[in-house]
Amino acid sequence: MNSITEKLKSFIDNGIDALDDEMLSELGAPETKQAPLKPEKPQRQAFHIAAKSRLGRCLHLCSGVLLCAALISLMLLTVSRLPAFGHPDTLSHNEVSEFYVENGVKDTGAVNIVTSIILNYRGFDTLGESHVLFIAVCAVMILLRNSPTDRSTLLSAYANGDDKDEPHDDLILFAGGRIAVPLILMFGLYIILNGNISPGGGFSGGAVIGAGLILYLSIYGYPASSRFMNITTFRAVSASALMSYCAFKTYHFICGYNGLESVFTRGVPGSIFSGGMLLYLNIFVGAVVAMTMYALFTLFRKGDF
Amino acid sequence: METVNALLLIFILACAVSVSLARSLLSAVIIFMLQSLAMSVVWILLRSPDLAITEAAVGAGVTSLLMFVALKKIHAVRTVKHEQHNGKA
Numbered sequence: 121m122n123s124i125t126e127k128l129k130s131f132i133d134n135g136i137d138a139l140d141d142e143m144l145s146e147l148g149a150p151e152t153k154q155a156p157l158k159p160e161k162p163q164r165q166a167f168h169i170a171a172k173s174r175l176g177r178c179l180h181l182c183s184g185v186l187l188c189a190a191l192i193s194l195m196l197l198t199v200s201r202l203p204a205f206g207h208p209d210t211l212s213h214n215e216v217s218e219f220y221v222e223n224g225v226k227d228t229g230a231v232n233i234v235t236s237i238i239l240n241y242r243g244f245d246t247l248g249e250s251h252v253l254f255i256a257v258c259a260v261m262i263l264l265r266n267s268p269t270d271r272s273t274l275l276s277a278y279a280n281g282d283d284k285d286e287p288h289d290d291l292i293l294f295a296g297g298r299i300a301v302p303l304i305l306m307f308g309l310y311i312i313l314n315g316n317i318s319p320g321g322g323f324s325g326g327a328v329i330g331a332g333l334i335l336y337l338s339i340y341g342y343p344a345s346s347r348f349m350n351i352t353t354f355r356a357v358s359a360s361a362l363m364s365y366c367a368f369k370t371y372h373f374i375c376g377y378n379g380l381e382s383v384f385t386r387g388v389p390g391s392i393f394s395g396g397m398l399l400y401l402n403i404f405v406g407a408v409v410a411m412t413m414y415a416l417f418t419l420f421r422k423g424d425f
Numbered sequence: 426m427e428t429v430n431a432l433l434l435i436f437i438l439a440c441a442v443s444v445s446l447a448r449s450l451l452s453a454v455i456i457f458m459l460q461s462l463a464m465s466v467v468w469i470l471l472r473s474p475d476l477a478i479t480e481a482a483v484g485a486g487v488t489s490l491l492m493f494v495a496l497k498k499i500h501a502v503r504t505v506k507h508e509q510h511n512g513k514a
Binding site: 234311319320321323324325327328330331334413416417420421 | 473475476482483486487494498
């Protein structure tokens, strides 16, 4: 008798949650009345959903699988309609790609057709992509960057030697990093500088350099890397690279075509200083990408540079 | 070469399925990393080494690192210090 009135009272007071408690205790789950209500809530809700609507869950799963299968079959159907890979006739149906293959080296002086397309014919797209990366970092910075008080506590913690996440006296790690980091950075530089004559370019090389910087940060810790990679470096390099890209591209739009004489000569195809301004554009794009990679990682890690 | 290609594609499919089935988030990220690595080999076989470099650096390297850091931020992985503490207790 008493229990029923209690039950009704709790139902009136707490609504549906109280009834769920009753149901749980009937089903043999541990009593939750004595325990504080808040921490138990997610578990109880999950149990509630699982117990109540097995049919609904099954329906949910089935509809998900069906939707996924429909999407996959749609995409596979689209792929099957594409021209065969490497077939000699497929290029002749597409004037644009044929034009690029035939005139790429003559127009831009770059042996690597991919670079000549993405930085010369489609240079405006690449400008937009670089800005997308920059905006992404700005958004992450707004969300994750420490406030000045947090930053000062972080720095004082480092000054007191309370940096539990940083490596200490790890001989194998340090020795390995001494070999690996310069090699990775040099490989990235090589990819960027040879972007107009060999596979690769600003994006790939910048990603490799960014990964190398992240490796340096992970091995030698925040104090070592923040000596040369801080917010000032990020601002200076990213902004100046983006603005130089804009300036170079504006100059290119005005003087690049229509047979006007340009400062940047096409050079001998195959040498490093061929391809006009492609080398410089590759360097700018690489700088932006490397800074973006490093900034994303360090903002995720400590919320600061 | 055909068999290598087929094996790699099967491996990528298996990785993609097991990422969604993996119990722990950490192993899901590691399987995802493996898938990116296999994908970069496929790019080389498809004769686009520039994409292979990018895939290896971004897909297998930076993305997985970001996910590791995010998992650590939300305390989804136990750090070494935590384990030692538990071991002593």
